[in-house]
Amino acid sequence: MRTPPILKIEDLRTYFYSRSKQAFIRSVDGVSLEMAKGETLGIVGESGSGKSITALSILGLISAGPGVISGKIGFQSDRIQKDLLQDLGDFVKLTTRDGKIMEVTKDVVGWERNAERTMSEVRGKEIAMTFQNPKSSFNPFTSVGKQITEAIRLHTSIKTEQGAKERALAWLDRVKIDSPRLRFDNYPYGLSGGMCQRAMIAMALASEPSFLIADEPTTGLDATIQSKIVDLLVELKSELGITTMLISHDISIISRLSDSLAVMYGGTVFECGPAKQILSTGSESKHPYTSALLTSIPSAENIKKKGYLQAIEGDVLDTINIPEGCRFYSRCNRVTEKIRDKCARQEPDLREIEKGHKLRCWLYFD
């Protein structure tokens, strides 16, 4: 029996508003995900697919535009059990026209105050997050060590400065930073990119969360450093068994780390299921977008034959004017005659075609 889900996102919508085009930017347009305890979910998607916005919406860090406007995020850990978007409905009024949300009235200040109250004992204590550019995610005016002890004293039983420093040094050693005592007093600008990323992982884990979100942990780092960070994450995963949501646009990193996988495009989940099954080259039942993504990376035989890459034409979907029908229809190369009009006009929903493997494409339905 699968353990009860630690996190259950239902139909999450996060919109922004472009004043110059008088239209909504529908970054997250109805995302539903589920994560069991101890599992690592890898979210893959290109820029503009809404993966980072989903993570930020979970922690309620969206500040611009209408922000989170609908959905439910059920979070359950051994300490607390609550819906992170409690009574969002009281603050937001939506008017839809033929299925699309056209107008949003939101009491921004009221929702802000409510969100702070519900999230105060979740942020940092239950859910911790690491960010993409490590160097700018640290306060440049205080030393790295002090920022870690701050997290420790906020969320763990250790309240004394000395105790927190000991714990912080243990964590710095744990993430294999060289000479932790020296690095403790360093300022963020004194550390290299790789080391800042390790320090941020240490800071996140030091507050003993039950759920870790790693947003693009390896982007912007060199290839060699990337592989070191991934090794570290693999070790921490096997040792701590902490549930992790790993977000990246690099499929190879996701394949090494995650148990289950979700492919996002244009603000929705196109496919989710066990990583091994989806990413293995053999199995045929894959969403056209996922298989196209896998082939557009130069693989061994591509390089040997110096052949052209099998690129997907067209551009990444801009989430302002979303076409009716499937979002990938304009770029999809596996549209058959039978389903062409359905693809063009009616958006497929996320249906389970195999045990635990969901898909959003007419090709595999009926």
Place this chain on the structure above:
Amino acid sequence: MKKYSQISGEISEFSDLPFWKKADVVDLVYVGYGLLIVALVVVSYILGSFNLLPRDPQDIDLHLMMAPPGTAGRLLGTDFMGRDMLSRLIVGIQAYFLPGLLAILIALCFGTGLGVLAGYRGEKFDTGITYFTNLVDSFPRLVLILLVIAAFKPNIYYIMLVVGLTNVPVISSLVKGKIQFLKQKNFIEADIALGLPTRIIIFKHILWHHCRSLLIIQATLGMAEAILMETSLSYLGFGVQEPTPSWGNMVQSGANYFMQGKFWPSTAPALAILFTILGLHLLGDGLNNILEGKRNT
């Protein structure tokens, strides 16, 4: 309660709505009011210089002293010598209009020149120019002008020359900052790599495309600065002397009659100063928000 609504139908691909549609209402109000004031000042300057005034500002009418506005056809009443307030206010603009333009011109030319030199040529001139700008900034403006007055007993044009010079550091640092921003985004390198001659890069790409709005804003703020300086100097008795009117000395001479409860002779020119400078400040800030600032997609 914030409301966001999307227009139905096809959303246009191009987002370049004319800038007045994109700007928020507040900025439009600022700019509108500012332009109104500027138009008023320019028109009155032209009227003043061709002497097309409602009344002769000099003729004294003793039994109409300090009449409130509207008496005997004098729209804004009379001052303590019975002279028509409106015409004196219009002629008062002569005192600062041309000198103000001179100050702006000097500030823009030297400021842009130094800014481009420091930004584009970089290392060679950088220390020299920063030293000069810090040096000029060290003097409080009015003290420097008093020094010049003590030395040269100059007329208003020399004083405005000094005001223009003291505005140079502000403009040169803004232009230098803009160029360094462009260098950081390596726009300039892309142009050099393309083989564009330097003069096109500097004048068309840097100054015309990127510094144009910045210089307009500094011009309006520079004019406000010049007006404030001229009126303060004439208040201190250094600018235009009685009986030729300047807003500064009108406020000063009117102030003696506060004790008798007569406020209008001093308040009218003060309000004129207030609305003009307010208009210029709002114009500058409104343009800044529309052209430069809050660029939300």
Place this chain on the structure above:
Amino acid sequence: MKLSAIRPIALVLSRELMITVLLLLGVSFVVFIILFASPGDPFSVLLEGQLSTAEAKTGVREAMGVPRSWYIQYLTWLAGMLSGNFGTSIRMGLPVLPEVLRVGFSTLILTIGSLMITLLIAVPIALYSAVRGTNKLSWPLTMSSYVISALPVFWFGYIVIYFFTHELGLFPIAFGFSTAGQKYRWLYQLLPIFVLGVGNGTISEVIRFLRQEMGRVMAEDYIRSARAKGASIWKHAFKEGLLIPVTEIIASKIPFILGGAVIVEQVFNWPGMGRMAWQAAQDRDYPVIMGIAILAAVFVRLGSLFQSVVYVAVNPRASKE
């Protein structure tokens, strides 16, 4: 502030001091050049009526050291200045330095006081609109700040005087220190400070600058990660969002406020540096105006020294450069 941070600060402080000395040298040179290049002879004004004979005039000029070539004059003047002798005031006949210092001190109080008032008004407004963003209350606030900063300060001064003397009847009509023993003497001190604080024409700029800086810092990555950590945003944002912008404003606005002081001292005939400068400009009293210009420049440089010290103390990266 750990001990290890002291050394880099001392390093930067010494560099800033050297720059300040260089700049003051430049200031003295500019002041000298302006007066040296002046067309009229500095003493023609004073000596018009009194000494008709030519030798007497040359005698006085000799005493003032005028005939030698300009750079020797500059060096002697500079040497004299460094040893505290700013020359003697033509009008008052008193040595300039003690006079200017006595008067300079009271202008310092006026400047610092009005700076505090400007900040007391500007910081809350900027904080409020940075946190709340634009809503129905922030519009009138910004509009009134624009109106206040466009106010001609001398008219505002007269209105305030009128209000206090007539309506509240607090002060006698004649002003100045001569009204010793007055009951509300301390209130009298505050009045010009209040007027200059409100009317020095920089309030709208200060508010815009502070709000812009706060907005920028609020959007920084490390604030977002502080929120994600559950830490208080204000503790993290204080240094870059409030402390540095405020010191920057203080250093950049001191020249404007000193300029405004000249006018306010004239309105309240408050015996300050500005009033003396005005008097010296009237009588073309060179040594006094030169002394005042240099002292004013010293004030401005002290302000920017203070700003760079705070910047280095707070920002570790700057001290390493």
Place this chain on the structure above:
Amino acid sequence: MTKTILEVIDLKKHFTHRKGLFSFFKEQQQSIPAVDGASFYLKENETLGLVGESGCGKTTIGRTILRLEKPTSGKIIFDGKDITSIPTDQLRQLRSQMQMIFQDLDAALNPKMHVRDILSEAITVHHRISDAEVDKRISDLLEQVKLKKSKLSSFPHELSGGEKRRVSVARVLSVGAKFIVADEPTSALDVSIQAQVVNLLRQLQNQIGLSYLFISHDLRVVELISHKVAVMYLGKIVEIGLSDRIASKARHPYTHILWSSLLEKQSKETEQKAKSVRAGRWGVFDFERPTAGCRFAPRCPVYESRGKPTICTDAASEPRLKDLGGAHQVACHFPL
């Protein structure tokens, strides 16, 4: 035999870092050797990949060749002419043949100009031609880079990542470039768009016979697109060779580590085998001051496993590029 279009001999570029206002008094100039003696050649219609970690000077080499930075020493021979120190006006004529694609997508696109003006300005910069010809030239360019005509009247900030890159390629072609320095053209793009741009660059190479200096830290793309690959470490070229030889049979330890860190090559099972090579103090990558001799020594597993031979670290015997046959050169005393 195809002609060599570019030859670089012992190019050096040192950045002098001046300390504050008084540096020219105290001559306290600390010079950082960004590029320390790089020499290679590039044939026409060929692509040379340049790989290395960030900070190893690969971008600096590209900019120095195009004289966007002043070279400290060494020679650059472009199309047979030595352009190391020719005056700028002559250089400007040559600029039309050698061009650069910048890493930042917005670099070449002035945000205040429409795409049409950007292209027409580039076309008319070197030779005045009539408007009709300009329009024809623009439509040819759009064909070449496969960009929709409707995009001509939009501003750069309205374009997507892929479109911005296509416009900057069109801008480079419009001047009639023969040799292009492509500085990380694909790193700012998504995977699917990246593939399109890679295909575009290769099609242009076949159609017009362009030659590329392809700078990137994405090893897979470099391997695919380039005929020869040069690997750089801390300002020095440590290995040059045909791209498949470099990937499979690397002779320099650093190259081997670079390629072995490519993740998808390592499925979970073979992880242990690769562990042995990457022993040594590899975990920490820090820009320690370059020691004398081979700069890679402090982090080189071969140097560790051979008991720290002194030949590697004394200044006299600094490893130089030795030819191992088959156009494969390596700068190491103990090639793998």
